[in-house]
Amino acid sequence: MQRKPVPPAPDSLDRVREVRDAVPLVPESEDDCCRRLVERAGAHDRGAASAWLVFLAALGAVEETDLGYGRVRDDLDRDDLADRFRENVFLAADALDALGDDTQTSEAVFEAVSERVPRWERTKRQDWEGFWTERVERRLDWAVLLGLAERADGGYRRV
Template identity: 65%
Template sequence: MQRKPVPPAPASLDALWRVRDAVPLVPKPEDDCCRRVVDRTDVPDRGTASSYLVFLSALGLATEEGGSYARTQSDPDTDALAAAFRENVFLVAETLDALDAEGPRTSEDVFEAVRERVPRWERAKRENWPAFWTERVERRLDWAVLFGLAAETEGGYVRADA
């Protein structure tokens, strides 16, 4: 199952590990986990902490069962995280596929390339859904840079393997 929530990308992967380490080893309810993440990291609020929990689950760094989360004890390398990101986070594969070798693309350009993949119900629940999803695409691009799947240049984003 692919997950949608993606928190804003931090400056380095060290922040991801700090958030993962703030999640308890013994499953706790989401509210407790969010409180721990906010109290022990630079994550600013509960909403962002909740996004991190879902994101960590997608990456295999946390487990979720019945609304409770727990930290996994695995320490995947960047390549394994990148593979999990591409496979388990909604719209990542399409976002990366939209980056072409002919030149850098802005987050707006990439959004235009993937906009038809945004579910109809997501479009209906927001008045300005294109702006909302352009930001979501940009978050995916920023994480792709951290995982080595893309690079950010002066003109936008390019695939790392291009």
């Protein structure tokens, strides 16, 4: 299953480890985990904490169980995270595929993948294009952090 929530990309993978390490080893409810991320990892609010949990589950850094979320003990290998990102995050592979050897802006990448945004997402917001352009840009920023893309000339290109 692909996940949609993607928090803004941090400056380094150290922040990903910091947030992951705030999740308990023994699964707890989403509410309890969100509270821990706000208190221990400095997540802005419950919504930001929830986005981190879902995203970390997509990356395989935390596990979602019937009881809630629990931290995975495995080390966070950049290549494994990159593979899971591409496979498990909605529009990540599409955005990367839209990148070429030439630099693309996040707006151009959004245009290339916009048909994949579900219809219900389009009707949910009046400015769905702006909302999803930002979401595509977040995916591109994560792609840079994970070594799948690079920033160049005011845009992005595939590595």
